[in-house]
Amino acid sequence: MRRSRGPDPACRDHRTRPPHPGNLPAELNRFVGRADELAALTAGVAEARLVTLTGMGGVGKTRLATQAGRALRDRFRDGVWLVELSDVREPHLLDHAVAEALELADHSGRPTRDALCDDLADCELLLILDGYEHLVDACAPLVARLLRRAPELRVLAAGRRPLGLPGEHNQPLLPLPDADAGELFADRAGCVVAGFTVDDSNSAAVAELCHRLDGIPLALELAAGRLRVLSVQQVVDRLDDRFRLLTGADRLALPRHQTLRTAIGWSHELCTPAERLLWARLSVFGGQFDLAAVEYVCSGPDLPAEDLMDVVSELVGQSVVVREETRAGVRYRLLDTVRAYGADWLAALGDTERLRRRHRDWYVGLATWCELDWFGPRQDEVATRIDVELPNVRLALEHSLEVPEEAYLGQFLAGTLWFFWVGCGRLSEGRHWLERSLALPADHHDARLKALWVTGYVAVLQGDPARARRVLEQCWSEARYAGNARAAAYAQHRLGCLALTGDDMPRAETLLRAALAAYREVGELNSNVLMAQVELAMAVAFGGDLAAAEELCAEVREVCAEHGERWARAYALYVLAYAAWTRRDLAGARRLLTECLAIDHAFHDLLGAVLAMELLALVTADEGDAAEAAVLQGVAARIWPSVGPQLFGSRSFNRPHELCERLARAELGDAGYAAAVRRGEALGLDAAVRRVLGGLPGPRGSAAGERGPETGEPAVSPAANGGETAG
Known part of the structure; x- marks a missing residue:
């Protein structure tokens, strides 16, 4: 599941938070001018809860807004958070984009907007919304609701027009004055031409250039980029033709809009035919993209794939394409206005x-490759790749779902990404795309069946048994009718998982054993198959046969080691840790759970992490540290609402929690237990994981490994004691 590392509503202990929480990007070059505007903007945020910074494209709204955010970081306990909305094309994805930027995870099935309001209710933070103008009708009600629900929240919105809300303080942003424009141009020119300075030989040309470009930062930076091949005077000499080229293209547009278009059009005109063609084709990408995607999507007889690296390099040199170092390697992107022009x-x-269509086909292929590679040693790479490609994946899904005859590709893509929705903490968004795809008619049965069982899987994990049962039984019925044994096995498997979370252990065991047999019959071996065996082990353990459960998970662990699989391994470690705890091997249980938690956290798997945290709390209590156990239960209590019903609402899954709570309350008292739980709730998952992986306080007392679940009682197997086992 997705980690929840963003603003912590319950965080009252400032020592648990970094000095400057937030996600403001590091500055890559010097911030020039705008001293008066910056002072006015920071003062405006201090006076008003909603400030909008408005102006034309390319005038520098984003840079000024983020600079103001840096200046204001010390005033907001929960930090300054930037939400970039230019890549969000559809209003219904607005809430997901805001939650993602804030690093707030919610997979409970609640509407994302409700979850946002709840998570931010007690936060003291500044939210910067950038590039919202194409979503203003959706953005305005979201901002209004957030401001009503979160009294300590302030919003700084940077776009081309105000939101039109009561109490909004609007600050228009004008182009740079001549002096600041000259300083900006000189600074950027110095980055392009080593040793560049404004002197008597070029000062007049620089002044004329800045004046004729109306001090628009984007135009100035594009002009500076041309100094790779032209002098300042040559740039000025070429401005007349380029201005005339686009003058009157839209006579109703404001002059400044025409000026920006002139700047971009002039840069476009200076490109070679191949560069112009690639610029246009790159406009189909959203967010970042890599060279391999460019070579597939944009190549053709008029633009050979083997030439594209050089053409991209030229566009990077002209500041048309931005090169960025990311955790997925070198990637590229177009600025929003440059993309729109293309x-x-x-x-x-x-x-x-x-x-x-070519763009969609590439990302369908990428998802297919990633699904296959998920079962192997490159799971971390796969998770990172899809995470950074998400804007493009969304565009591919959107395109498939808006073309009726290609809806089956949307179903296939949404289903193929099951490993990302489930394994990397994106249940809520996955459910969104899956349900949309299933709402459309499609005559490709295999794609539909896959979307059905994945939807059922997600619904099980979100605690929506009615929807899960309906789609899984539909999938099972349709798969058997169509003779699709593989889809039938997946439906049977997920129905077994549903029975497991619903405390029907005999049915769960029957279905899961049948699913494993069906998987063997069709030759299926992947992470899903391993998870079916782990879930069977859970059902067996809940039924009291811990030795059989341990044997099943030991086999899963061996297969995972052979194939380099880590995600399913983490769940096997969880069951093995419970078995170790039952044998009173507390050190072994802690060691297994620590590894389990580290894997789950790396994949942002909130479900796996919270299950590990619950069992770790029980181990900690049995080691003799009731206070620390209660803290860990507080951490878990905070995570569960972002996953679904606590412990699935299952009696079986809830028993370890109850055992731990009884022990902790007996030692701490009700007031002490409640205080420790509150400390855990204030930690947040990241801080809690660091606390666990860094080593917890040692157990108190010398009898820590010798007594049973209740203080002073002899060690008793919970399986023999009324079936009180942990899954």
Whole structure:
């Protein structure tokens, strides 16, 4: 599941938070000018809860807003958080984008907006919304609701027009004055041409250039980029033709809009035909992209794949394409206004739909490759790759779902990404795409069956048994009718998982054993198959046969080691840790749970992490540290609402929690226990994981490994004591 590392509503202990929480990007070059505007903006945020910074594209709204955020970081306990919305094309994805930027995870099935309001209710933070203008009708009600629900929240919105809300303080942003424009141009020119300075030989040309470009930062930076091949005077000499080229293209537009378009159009005109064509084709990407994607999507007889690296390099040199170092390697992106200009040219060429199909096909192929690679040693790489590709994956899903005859590709893509929705903490968004895809008619049975069982799987984990049962039984019935043994096995498997979380252990065992047999019959071996065996082990353990459960998970562990699989391994470690605790091997149980928690946290698997945390709390209590056990239960209590019903609402899964709570309350008293739980709730998952992996306080007392679940009682197997076992 997705980690929850963002603003902590319950965080009252400042020592548990970094000095400057938030996600503001590091500065790559010097912030020039805007001293008065910056002072006015920071003062405005201090006076008003909603401030909008408005102006034309390219005028520097984003840079000024983030600079103001840096200046204000010390004033907000829970930090300054930037939400970039230019890549969010559809209003229904707005809430997901805000939650993702805030690193707030919620997979409980609640509406994402409700979850956002709840998570931010007690936060003291500044939320910067950038590039919202195309979503203003959706953004305005979201901001209004957040401000009503979170009294300590302040919003700084940077876009082309105000939100139009009561109490909004609007600060228009004008182009740079001549002096600041000259300083900005000189600074950026110095990055392009080593040793560049403004002196008597070029000062007049620089002044004219800044004046004729109206002090628009984007235009100035594009102009500075041309100094790789031109002098300042040559740049000025070429401005007349380029301005005339686009003057009057939209006579109703504001002059400043025409000026920005002139700056971009002039840069476009200076490109070679190959560079212009690639610029247009790159406009189909959302967010970042890599060279391999460019070579597939954008190549053709008129733009050979083997030439694209050089063409991309030229566009990077002209500041049309931005090169970025990321955790997924070197990637590229287009600035929003540059992308929009390229999209206009692509439409004029009549090639938009073909390029969108190629873009979609690439990301369907990427998802297919990643699903196969998920079962292997590259799981970490796969998780990172899909995470950074998410804007493009969303575009591919959107394109498939808006073309009726290609809806089956949307079903296939949404289903193929099951490993990301489930294994990397994206249940809520996955459910969104899966349900949308299933709402459309499609005549490709295999794609539909896959979307059905994945939807059922997600619904099980979200604690929605009615929906899970309905779609899984539908999948099972349709799969058997169609003769699709593989889909039938998956449906049977997930129905067994549903029975497990519903405390029907005999049915769970029957279904899971049948699913494993079906998997063997069709030759299926992957993470899902291993999870079916782990879930069977849980059902067996809940039934009292801990030795059989341990044997099943030991086999899973061996297969995982052979294939380099870590995600399913973590769940096997969880069951083995419970078996170790039952044998009173507390050190072994802690060691297994520590490894389990580290894996779950690396994949942002909130479900696996919270289950490990619950069992670790019980081990800690049995070691003799009731206070620390209660703290860990507090951590778990805070995570569960982002996953679903606590411990699935299952009696079986809840018994370890009850054992731990009884022990902790007996030692600490009700007031002491409640205080320790509150400390855990204030930690947040990241801090708690660091606390666990860094080593917890040692157990108190010398009898820690010798007594049973209740203080002073002899060690008793919970399986023999009324079936009180942990899954």
